[in-house]
Amino acid sequence: MPGLEHAAGPRTPGTATRGETVPTVPPASKPAPRAAVDVTALLERGRTLATPVLRAAVDRLAPPMDTVAAYHFGWIDAAGNPADGDGGKAVRPALAVLSAEVTGAAPEVGVPGAVAVELVHNFSLLHDDLMDGDEQRRHRDTVWKVHGPAQAILVGDALFALANEVLLELGSVEAGRATRRLTTATRALIDGQAQDISYEHRDRVSVEECLEMEGNKTGALLAASSSIGAVLGGADDATADALEKYGYHLGLAFQAVDDLLGIWGDPESTGKQTWSDLRQRKKSLPVVAALAAGGPASERLGEILAADAKSSDFENFSEEEFAARAALIEEAGGREWTAGEARRQHVIAVEALDAVHMPDPVRASFTALADFVVVRKR
């Protein structure tokens, strides 16, 4: 990933993952055991366990919501024909089934949790895409664009309700606790979207505000994903809290990397346009960090972005004009700061695992997923 390669230290021996990119982050101060973990297999396991249950849950929706949801998940195309869409990286279900193993339970115990977090995640995507007016997601037209705003609202609502249903129909005390934690995460998700919307109308956003918003939008649900299987497996609150700390900081690392990819990512890998976040005038971490840094490049960037905000011709800007803005962000230190922030959050995430007693292979898998998140290219 360009953002991290730029600022990364030397490669760390012993962190190679089978079939994966070598992580470019330095080890945590107290290195966790880093056995060879196949991250691709770990992600695939979560996807394989969760998808049939997710599809069965979505099939419960009354027409036409079942069809609209199936389109959103990429299982069918806009004409209703079966499709094999890009369902995303599936980090959340991988974390949910892995967290069940913390308690010694089978990964299957985490499956209702994996399905519930995926349903909440996709509820928020459906509503956010409509609120933000985003026309594309995962290389396809968004639901509101294809099926209209009412269906995007309605199916989002239905997926949210379904998430609670999938958990609560287990009927156990653990399911009640898991739903409560998921509800807290969902409220944070909504808070984050509210902040995101309000920041769009402001000239300046502080680094702290940006981190708080990203913690809500990305950290909270990755936190719930990292604890939900354990809670279903009977873990106590201290264990769940520690796993949520891991997930929350993993989310912040994830989002910092996302923000780097949003500017300097390779369109071939990300599936997005070049300078994607700049085109959307997103006040992402590299931008707010560059603006907060001070100095000539920071001041020049501030002047240019203020002028851009008033420009009526912004959509027709050339590649060179966006490249110039990206260069100023980098010159002001926004790129390096964000890469450093990703590494910092990665360290906090991995250290949080120290507070939890768990089998060594499970710990190694959590660590490998954290490593994966900061080296990914998409």
Place this chain on the structure above:
Amino acid sequence: MPGLEHAAGPRTPGTATRGETVPTVPPASKPAPRAAVDVTALLERGRTLATPVLRAAVDRLAPPMDTVAAYHFGWIDAAGNPADGDGGKAVRPALAVLSAEVTGAAPEVGVPGAVAVELVHNFSLLHDDLMDGDEQRRHRDTVWKVHGPAQAILVGDALFALANEVLLELGSVEAGRATRRLTTATRALIDGQAQDISYEHRDRVSVEECLEMEGNKTGALLAASSSIGAVLGGADDATADALEKYGYHLGLAFQAVDDLLGIWGDPESTGKQTWSDLRQRKKSLPVVAALAAGGPASERLGEILAADAKSSDFENFSEEEFAARAALIEEAGGREWTAGEARRQHVIAVEALDAVHMPDPVRASFTALADFVVVRKR
């Protein structure tokens, strides 16, 4: 209420309620004990117990969602000044606190349930008003009209999440059961809205389809309202199911009356325009029943409504033109059928209470609320 007065039998002695309209529905086949119950006081009790807790819950929302929600509930006006808005009839909180007393618990035990059902109800209003493009609710501009579509989506989502939070933070097994029942009701609510939207695009809707839609949109949440306090008070599933049967059929009676008021209601009482549902081309019960009835008036009505659906001048129709349509609906029997349906559902609702052991004053209150629902004028 015009719809029922038209078709009602003689007034039944012994059903008078203090300070209330005399019920115009015949008694159930096995008359429930009908002590003098002050329905106004019953509604006021639910409102008084629930409102402070509801306001405290809404205060938890991050800005600007707290303000938008306060506007929606009528606690402040569009400029942010305190207001004493019309919060609605508050039948749901009255049922929720009453249902706690079924188990011998204090009405306060039902309060988190009352707040949760009010939150879910208002989540659905916020989203439905946006989906339906409705600009007015309770004599005021709707949230999407004042604060924009994004806030209507976001605050709706937040109220839905808050409903689960308010229940699940009780941390009890009963709270988990109550949340599960509320989730089932919410899914039905969403199904009903999906049906409502799809029916708008169809020429004909059967009476059965209309009843199913109304059962989902209105019956399901009144069902949950009628059981939630009892569940929180420790009632078993059979008791909760019987109370939900009461609430479901109460909801169908409620909606039949609403459909009558939507055509023949007095604008002074309802706060809506004359012939409100006809202006919106709603396929409500009197309309679908009239269309299904057959005969000359039914056929003539079908022809007129089919022409109306294609008319580009519909919004400028005169009072007389709507009055003529209403007269045809009545001539075809749609008004009388719907009034009869309200009475039929009222009887089923009250009979459902026979399956539940509960203190006599509680039974009398449930019965009085059912009577109130079918005689109300707004």
